[in-house]
Amino acid sequence: MLSFLGFGRSPKKVTIEGVETPIESDGKETILTAALKAGVRYPNNCRVGGCGACKCRLVSGKVKELTESAYILTAEELKAGYILGCQAVPKTDVVVHVDHIDAGAPAHPLVTTGGTISGRRALTHDIVELTVTLDEPMKYTAGQFAALSVPGVIDQARSYSFATAPQADGNRTVVFYVRAVPGGQMSNWLQGDAALNHRVQVEGPYGEFYLRDSGAQIFAMAGGSGLAPVKALLEQALNDKLNRPVVLVFGARTQKDLYCLDDFAALKAKWNADFIFIPVLSHEPEGSDWQGARGFVTGFIEKRIDPQAQVYMCGPPPMIDAAIAELERFSFRANNIFFDKFLDQSHTAAAGKGAASP
Numbered sequence: 001m002l003s004f005l006g007f008g009r010s011p012k013k014v015t016i017e018g019v020e021t022p023i024e025s026d027g028k029e030t031i032l033t034a035a036l037k038a039g040v041r042y043p044n045n046c047r048v049g050g051c052g053a054c055k056c057r058l059v060s061g062k063v064k065e066l067t068e069s070a071y072i073l074t075a076e077e078l079k080a081g082y083i084l085g086c087q088a089v090p091k092t093d094v095v096v097h098v099d100h101i102d103a104g105a106p107a108h109p110l111v112t113t114g115g116t117i118s119g120r121r122a123l124t125h126d127i128v129e130l131t132v133t134l135d136e137p138m139k140y141t142a143g144q145f146a147a148l149s150v151p152g153v154i155d156q157a158r159s160y161s162f163a164t165a166p167q168a169d170g171n172r173t174v175v176f177y178v179r180a181v182p183g184g185q186m187s188n189w190l191q192g193d194a195a196l197n198h199r200v201q202v203e204g205p206y207g208e209f210y211l212r213d214s215g216a217q218i219f220a221m222a223g224g225s226g227l228a229p230v231k232a233l234l235e236q237a238l239n240d241k242l243n244r245p246v247v248l249v250f251g252a253r254t255q256k257d258l259y260c261l262d263d264f265a266a267l268k269a270k271w272n273a274d275f276i277f278i279p280v281l282s283h284e285p286e287g288s289d290w291q292g293a294r295g296f297v298t299g300f301i302e303k304r305i306d307p308q309a310q311v312y313m314c315g316p317p318p319m320i321d322a323a324i325a326e327l328e329r330f331s332f333r334a335n336n337i338f339f340d341k342f343l344d345q346s347h348t349a350a351a352g353k354g355a356a357s358p
């Protein structure tokens with residue numbers, strides 16, 4: 001009866017205005033998932049209803065919304081019928097309009113595969129490197145992320161960015177850096193002994209954080225585990241023999257929060273242009289043996305940035321918000337700013353507004 005009325009879990013047709021590829025949702029998946037599975041470059045970022053990147057206007061049809069979108073969309077957008085593609089499951093055939101599709105964004109096929117956590121290594125007191133051996137390879141572009149779940153243990157997936165450049169084998173193994181979030185379910189489970197050799201599910205790739213074509217300076221900023229996608233991006237640029245100048249500012253609290261310093265020293269040694277790497281500590285005790293920079297990442301923007309630079313940022317939402325405010329202060333061009341906020345459930349309800357990579 002329900003499916004007779006169009007509300008069952010039968011496949012639904014999703015028409016994205018201006019996109020010729022026919023799309024079908026299986027009745028359970030969101031508009032975003034259906035679009036990515038069909039290889040459509042549908043804008044997406046956090047995947048959890050926290051950033052607004054996937055917003056689209058519902059032209060016709062009905063959807064079930066998985067989370068409250070009113071926090072992210074403005075009153076005008078809600079009135080105009082905007083919804084979040086990552087949170088909307090079609091209940092009937094639907095037609096949607098997406099305001100802007102980035103023609104240069106990665107469009108790898110969305111893969112859902114099992115995998116095994118085959119390696120785990122502590123990088124700091126609260127960040128681990130996880131290696132996952134996948135049952136099926138997953139193509140991705142440096143900067144993108146995957147949704148990881150632990151079937152039967154933690155079924156709701158969390159997003160983790162790939163920490164290395166894609167490998168020539170199409171990525172049979174993938175690497176993530178995971179920081180333990182206080183009170184966080186997945187990130188703490190992944191740090192525990194039970195995680196090693198455990199089966200997981202990995203779906204991806206997601207996201208539109210990727211290195212755009214240009215000869216301009218790469219001005220990168222990272223905080224905490226936000227270093228992972230930035231490292232992948234720079235490794236990919238090295239593999240591609242790019243010779244763009246780089247300034248990378250890595251924000252941490254104290255020396256015990258620093259990691260991958262040798263990896264960046266090696267990248268710098270091989271880089272074909274200027275490569276300035278600035279680890280900066282915000283809470284290092286006065287009088288310690290630290291000889292490097294102190295303060296916040298934002299303190300280095302105006303001093304080091306080239307006006308034509310492209311800015312790439314990843315990490316905690318407050319760091320990115322502060323950096324954007326600083327860039328706005330001297331009228332830096334917004335369309336040269338790209339970022340991934342590492343939103344979690346404490347942010348997705350209210351704080352993700354504006355988080356999408358433009």
Ligand SMILES: Cc1cc2nc3c(=O)[nH]c(=O)nc-3n(C[C@H](O)[C@H](O)[C@H](O)COP(=O)(O)OP(=O)(O)OC[C@H]3O[C@@H](n4cnc5c(N)ncnc54)[C@H](O)[C@@H]3O)c2cc1C
Pocket residue numbers: 045046047145158159160161162176177178179180181182183184185186187188207225226228229340341342343344345346347
């Ligand atoms: C695009 C993207 C890429 C990311 N990449 C990485 C990465 O490479 N590395 C990485 O470490 N992290 C990354 N993250 C963050 C990651 O996805 C997880 O959010 C993070 O690991 C926390 O997950 P958790 O299960 O441990 O915490 P959760 O259990 O989800 O909880 C997170 C916090 O929210 C609080 N909380 C839980 N439920 C609620 C609620 N209902 N209301 C209010 N507060 C609540 C918890 O107490 C905790 O403090 C990324 C996020 C995004 C969006």
Ligand code: FES
Pocket residue numbers: 043044045046047048049050051052053054055084085086087
């Ligand atoms: S991708 Fe949908 S709100 Fe972020």
